[in-house]
Amino acid sequence: MEVVRLAHETDFAGWRQAARALRARHVAPDTTLWTVDGQANLFDGASPSEIASEGPIDPRSETAGRFTVPKAFVDLSAKVILHRSDERFALLYRLLWRLQDQPSLMHIASDPDVGRAQGFAGEVSRAAHKMKAFVRFRQTSDEDGEAFVAWFEPAHRVAEATAPFFARRFANMRFSILTPDACVHWDMTELAFTPGADPADAPAEDALEDYWRTYYASIFNPARLKIGAMQKEMPKRYWRNLPEAALIPELIAQAQGRTDTMVRQAPTEPSRRVVKAAIRNSRDAPWEGQAATSLEEVAAGVDHCRRCDLWRDATQGVVGEGPGKAKLLFVGEQPGDQEDLAGKPFVGPAGQVFNKALAEAGVPRTETYVTNAVKHFKHELRGKRRIHQTPNAGEVTACRWWLDAERRIVRPRVIVTLGATAGLAVFGKPTPIGKFRGQPIQLSDQAQGVVTYHPSYLLRLPDEAAKAKAYAAFVEDLRLAWSLAA
Amino acid sequence: MATLTLKRKLAILSDAAKYDASCASSGSVKRDSMGGKGMGSTDGGMGICHAYAPDGRCISLLKILLTNFCVYDCAYCVNRVSSNTPRARFSVEEVVDLTLSFYKRNYIEGLFLSSGIIRTADYTMEEMVRVARSLREVHDFRGYIHLKLIPEASPALVNQAGLYADRVSINVELPKDESLAALAPEKDAAGIKKAMGAVRVSEDAAKDKGRKTRPPKFAPAGQSTQMIVGADDATDGAILKRSESLYGAFRLRRVYYSAFSPIPDATARLPLQRPPLIREHRLYQADWLMRFYGFARDEIIGETEDLDLAIDPKLAWALKNRGEFPMDVNVADRERLLRVPGLGVRAVDRIVDVRRYKRLELADVKRLSRGIEKLKPFLVCADWSPGALTDRADLRQRVQPKQMDLF
Numbered sequence: 001m002e003v004v005r006l007a008h009e010t011d012f013a014g015w016r017q018a019a020r021a022l023r024a025r026h027v028a029p030d031t032t033l034w035t036v037d038g039q040a041n042l043f044d045g046a047s048p049s050e051i052a053s054e055g056p057i058d059p060r061s062e063t064a065g066r067f068t069v070p071k072a073f074v075d076l077s078a079k080v081i082l083h084r085s086d087e088r089f090a091l092l093y094r095l096l097w098r099l100q101d102q103p104s105l106m107h108i109a110s111d112p113d114v115g116r117a118q119g120f121a122g123e124v125s126r127a128a129h130k131m132k133a134f135v136r137f138r139q140t141s142d143e144d145g146e147a148f149v150a151w152f153e154p155a156h157r158v159a160e161a162t163a164p165f166f167a168r169r170f171a172n173m174r175f176s177i178l179t180p181d182a183c184v185h186w187d188m189t190e191l192a193f194t195p196g197a198d199p200a201d202a203p204a205e206d207a208l209e210d211y212w213r214t215y216y217a218s219i220f221n222p223a224r225l226k227i228g229a230m231q232k233e234m235p236k237r238y239w240r241n242l243p244e245a246a247l248i249p250e251l252i253a254q255a256q257g258r259t260d261t262m263v264r265q266a267p268t269e270p271s272r273r274v275v276k277a278a279i280r281n282s283r284d285a286p287w288e289g290q291a292a293t294s295l296e297e298v299a300a301g302v303d304h305c306r307r308c309d310l311w312r313d314a315t316q317g318v319v320g321e322g323p324g325k326a327k328l329l330f331v332g333e334q335p336g337d338q339e340d341l342a343g344k345p346f347v348g349p350a351g352q353v354f355n356k357a358l359a360e361a362g363v364p365r366t367e368t369y370v371t372n373a374v375k376h377f378k379h380e381l382r383g384k385r386r387i388h389q390t391p392n393a394g395e396v397t398a399c400r401w402w403l404d405a406e407r408r409i410v411r412p413r414v415i416v417t418l419g420a421t422a423g424l425a426v427f428g429k430p431t432p433i434g435k436f437r438g439q440p441i442q443l444s445d446q447a448q449g450v451v452t453y454h455p456s457y458l459l460r461l462p463d464e465a466a467k468a469k470a471y472a473a474f475v476e477d478l479r480l481a482w483s484l485a486a
Numbered sequence: 487m488a489t490l491t492l493k494r495k496l497a498i499l500s501d502a503a504k505y506d507a508s509c510a511s512s513g514s515v516k517r518d519s520m521g522g523k524g525m526g527s528t529d530g531g532m533g534i535c536h537a538y539a540p541d542g543r544c545i546s547l548l549k550i551l552l553t554n555f556c557v558y559d560c561a562y563c564v565n566r567v568s569s570n571t572p573r574a575r576f577s578v579e580e581v582v583d584l585t586l587s588f589y590k591r592n593y594i595e596g597l598f599l600s601s602g603i604i605r606t607a608d609y610t611m612e613e614m615v616r617v618a619r620s621l622r623e624v625h626d627f628r629g630y631i632h633l634k635l636i637p638e639a640s641p642a643l644v645n646q647a648g649l650y651a652d653r654v655s656i657n658v659e660l661p662k663d664e665s666l667a668a669l670a671p672e673k674d675a676a677g678i679k680k681a682m683g684a685v686r687v688s689e690d691a692a693k694d695k696g697r698k699t700r701p702p703k704f705a706p707a708g709q710s711t712q713m714i715v716g717a718d719d720a721t722d723g724a725i726l727k728r729s730e731s732l733y734g735a736f737r738l739r740r741v742y743y744s745a746f747s748p749i750p751d752a753t754a755r756l757p758l759q760r761p762p763l764i765r766e767h768r769l770y771q772a773d774w775l776m777r778f779y780g781f782a783r784d785e786i787i788g789e790t791e792d793l794d795l796a797i798d799p800k801l802a803w804a805l806k807n808r809g810e811f812p813m814d815v816n817v818a819d820r821e822r823l824l825r826v827p828g829l830g831v832r833a834v835d836r837i838v839d840v841r842r843y844k845r846l847e848l849a850d851v852k853r854l855s856r857g858i859e860k861l862k863p864f865l866v867c868a869d870w871s872p873g874a875l876t877d878r879a880d881l882r883q884r885v886q887p888k889q890m891d892l893f
Binding site: 115130132137148169170172210216217219220221225229244293303314317381 | 560686
């Protein structure tokens, strides 16, 4: 029987030194006993450094003392050591022993030893997390000024490991966290550790705790009592050091009564109801009736338009942009993802192609009016992405109400339709682009129509040569439209 | 009017804030107070809950209203203008002091500030931005800040709020725009959507890698929203469809569902019946399935349907789609294993890791999951096949929890 006596409960370096030496000497886990200095034990035991210097290395092992272990094991051990279970040193040594024959052991979470060690590590992480959550500082002062002190009882020995978190968070505040295992001190420059302390060493109260309790009691909603959910995350073992926990029994006891009172009380009548209804009616005025006579009216109307169902999933209605008396009016299909969010036409990828082509054709966009046949973004969701869908004839017809209003108000000399949907909206019938492009078409309202591609069509063409050809034709059409409008 | 003490104000203005479900302090960037002159840190991923109230909700932030005076008259809200609730208003300095004092004692991760609308939207938003600016610039506070945005406020103010806050949020409040018009006459569904769209545009711009000078960070923990469940007649399907479109359009981090709960001094415009809390829980489960388990909304529920309250939505899906089962734990893809009722993301990841080294038996799966009985009808292992169990007519009775797990 080999007995190892570690210096203290969280002596990871000592455990590592002894374990390395024992494994090199082929000392099996079931003949090893781990103790900690100061603990009552039948055996005296040897310290890790004694074990490391003791006895010859087993001559059968050629690589004795120079074996490697996966990093996952080292990281896991450093955590497991902090667990309060007496079993932890032996468990880790058993894992180290088994890694010899099973190098991939740490990946097998279903193995009972690995599962147990991972379980310990999980409990240690949780204890560290709860320490970050449940430490409650109390203010004191000494000759150097303001300082903060907390008394805390962690579920596992995580005080030292969690100290850097508090130092980073409260870099400019002097504090001490006292626990039964170890105490942490921060002087705004470095962390220091001292042995465990007693609750009486911490201040007994803090004036702010009364405010904190007020907040805790007020933020609680008595109409939805879920005591189990609370205790799962805030176990009772922490309650005695939480100033707010003293209120819990009283809050629970009163909850039902408070809820009943709320439900029993007769509803009150809103005083200004009639006025409000009038405001509501004016805002939600229906689209039937008078057609819009200004672009402002169009913008307001489109936003509350219910002529078709596309408004439901769209962010907003996107109306045209440009001077109210432009000579040239562009009609696209509908806003895309970017346009829908920004509330402006042609600002996404297709808009960039459009701007580039306009610049090449010498057409200043700011002197033209740019709008769409359909004002809301039609799309379907694929995962979290919104994929464009072509509007149907019914939606195009419904939205002509607004396009026609824009045409009437702007009175352009030339209307350019970008893509098939725009053609349908402006001419009232399908106008195949291949057949009609390159020639002005007389419209009933005295304007001339020019048919061309939609910029996003140019983006979609897979073949580079075809893309270049279509782009050149597009620029040519824009130039034609601008010359007609001049 | 008698002056209220600070403690009384705190009681009124935190009581008024409790109907906002969110108290998360997660998802921001990593930062700490080293090298600064103030205090505070955020660790990037997970937030910290400093306490739990007996309603089971996490208390992570100091969640308060700047004021509960409000010119709006939203039927579901305790702070509506026509309510007879006691009123109070904090000064900017009072909020800053309370936040810092609580933070120093490790009570909180930071501040969640909301407000009733006083005078105008812009005036109110400006006051809220002043609090955040003082915390960040005067006190070099590096903890978490969540600001509620007022949809009608000017874009410049919203933009400033995004520069100081980790997270911003606007509540859509009700799943159907028609209900919002009926219950909250001053709120404008179209305005809310536009404001959320503007937040996403600002977020995207701040992440734009193409720019030479790195733009300042805009609300690094993104935006979230809340819907009240059970105050109108929307079905669960309609609610989830709304969430789906919100996630898609605005890249929301979270949609919170809050079961409508009785408020003091209620109005006659609301239903008297409160929805069961389990309904809220099922909605969260379905939301999780859409976000982390690769389910499409229409696989879980049709637009006019409600979720089954007795069993969770994944089990309900599995019972309706028995043809997909049993799945072989040793062979099936990760995506498919995620569809097995009773297996969570963590269990699936462990299974995928372990099976590279050994063939899994039933006992192995038991150690990797939380209970094997519910899983048995849906899984094939090296030493287990459910046989006819998967297709039994009484399977639902066998796997259904004996009692409701929440009520």
